Amino acid sequence: MSGHVVVPVRIYVTVFLALMSLTALTTGVAYIDLGRWNTVAALAIAVTKMLLVVLFFMHVKYATGLTRVIIIAGFFWLGIMIALSLSDELTRGWEIVPKAWGTGMIMPFLSRFF
Amino acid sequence: MAETAVHGAHAHPPGFAHQFEDIEQQREAGTLGMWVFLVTEILFFGGMFASYIIYRSLHYPAFEIGSHLLEVKFGALNTAVLICSSLTMAMAIHSAQVGRSKSTIIFYLILTMILGAAFLGFKFTFEWHRDYVEHIMPGFGFVFRPEWGSNAPQVEMFMCFYFFMTGLHALHMIVGLGVLTVLAIMTAKNRFSSEYYAPLEISGLYWHFVDIVWIFLFPLLYLIGGRY
Numbered sequence: 001m002s003g004h005v006v007v008p009v010r011i012y013v014t015v016f017l018a019l020m021s022l023t024a025l026t027t028g029v030a031y032i033d034l035g036r037w038n039t040v041a042a043l044a045i046a047v048t049k050m051l052l053v054v055l056f057f058m059h060v061k062y063a064t065g066l067t068r069v070i071i072i073a074g075f076f077w078l079g080i081m082i083a084l085s086l087s088d089e090l091t092r093g094w095e096i097v098p099k100a101w102g103t104g105m106i107m108p109f110l111s112r113f114f
Numbered sequence: 115m116a117e118t119a120v121h122g123a124h125a126h127p128p129g130f131a132h133q134f135e136d137i138e139q140q141r142e143a144g145t146l147g148m149w150v151f152l153v154t155e156i157l158f159f160g161g162m163f164a165s166y167i168i169y170r171s172l173h174y175p176a177f178e179i180g181s182h183l184l185e186v187k188f189g190a191l192n193t194a195v196l197i198c199s200s201l202t203m204a205m206a207i208h209s210a211q212v213g214r215s216k217s218t219i220i221f222y223l224i225l226t227m228i229l230g231a232a233f234l235g236f237k238f239t240f241e242w243h244r245d246y247v248e249h250i251m252p253g254f255g256f257v258f259r260p261e262w263g264s265n266a267p268q269v270e271m272f273m274c275f276y277f278f279m280t281g282l283h284a285l286h287m288i289v290g291l292g293v294l295t296v297l298a299i300m301t302a303k304n305r306f307s308s309e310y311y312a313p314l315e316i317s318g319l320y321w322h323f324v325d326i327v328w329i330f331l332f333p334l335l336y337l338i339g340g341r342y
Contacts (some may be wrong), residue, residue: 006211007204016201020194023332027190032336038340042333049329057204057322059145059315067146076152080161082167089168 005062014057022049129310136261137309148316152323159327160272162279166334169271174339176265180272183250188240190338191326192233199229200325206297207318213308216301221300226321230291237284242263243271254275276335286324 026045034041055061060071127137134140170177206222242251249257252274258266297317300306306314 007208009208011203012204012208016197019197019200021196023190023193024332027186030186030273030333030341033340033342039221042337046330050326053200053322053326053329056206057200057325058319063145064142067149070146070149070153072148074156076154077153077299081157081160082164086162086171095230098174107131 005059007056007059007062011056015052018052019049022052125216127307129305129307129312133253139228141312144312144316145319148319154238155323157256159282162282162299163334166275166279169268170338172257173265173268173271176262176268177188177272178339179265180269180276182332182338183245183248183269183273184276184336185244186336188236189332190202192236193332195229195236196328199226199233200322202226202229203318203321207314210301210306210311210314211308213285216306218307219301219314220298223294227240227291227294227298230287230294232296234284234287235243236293237280241280242277278296279331279335283324283327285328290321290324291315293320301304 013027022045029041029045030038032038060068083112130137131140134143202222202225206219206226207217209222245251246254249255250273252270256270256273258270262269294317298313300313
């Protein structure tokens with residue numbers, strides 16, 4: 001499956017142009033004050049670029065299910081590593097009974113990232 | 115005996131290994147194996163990204179100061195150079211797939227190498243050398259600036275992250291250049307055909323993976339907190 005599919009040059013060039021445009025976009029957005037949404041925009045663009053490279057340049061769009069499972073497992077384990085590391089680090093300062101759940105807890109929690 | 119007979123009946127393409135049913139199964143096994151390796155690479159770089167996230171959450175102001183010590187224009191330029199190199203790598207594999215001449219494949223491989231070398235050249239001269247001269251290279255005469263105030267030690271830590279992450283990435287680029295050299299030699303020796311080009315395909319996966327790492331390093335290191 002992965003080998004027989006020959007991706008047309010047209011698709012490669014389209015993906016290339018999209019990647020270049022997104023690079024210009026992420027650089028441009030950094031010069032606009034969006035507050036904490038600057039980080040969200042930068043990461044959203046980076047993930048989009050990654051998906052373009054993985055799906056088309058790395059032929060995963062045309063890959064077998066087995067290969068896809070391996071790739072998804074890799075990102076899943078990366079997610080475990082990051083999430084569990086943060087669940088330790090970010091909760092060390094918490095009190096045994098938090099004073100205020102809801103907005104009072106959640107926003108300071110989020111504001112530590114960006 | 116029977117196997118020998120089957121073997122004699124089939125004209126196997128060069129590069130076909132006997133343990134596989136057919137070239138298609140061999141291709142899939144190679145792709146799968148390469149992805150297993152790349153998953154270990156994801157987690158290898160992931161350790162650095164995880165610690166980056168934790169320390170950024172703890173010392174955000176210092177990370178913002180540190181990020182603004184870097185030149186966005188060089189980061190963006192190198193991102194563009196790497197994306198170009200990914201396109202030329204994809205074109206090298208495409209050329210092999212559709213059976214273009216070996217000089218076409220070698221042309222794209224060398225173009226990829228030139229772009230990869232340009233990335234490293236920009237990195238070493240415009241960025242790392244400038245950082246050294248400006249005393250913001252940890253371990254090589256790092257000097258705290260008064261305007262950083264109490265954030266200074268964490269600014270140095272950000273620069274450590276910067277050098278370790280971009281350094282590890284650059285190391286992967288150098289390995290990639292070595293791999294591309296071997297591929298160009300193999301192509302010149304007529305080792306590939308439109309049936310068998312697995313080394314090109316899986317090396318391409320590696321090259322694109324290194325590109326993806328940079329796609330994340332650029333916003334995470336250069337664009338913290340915006341530049342307005």
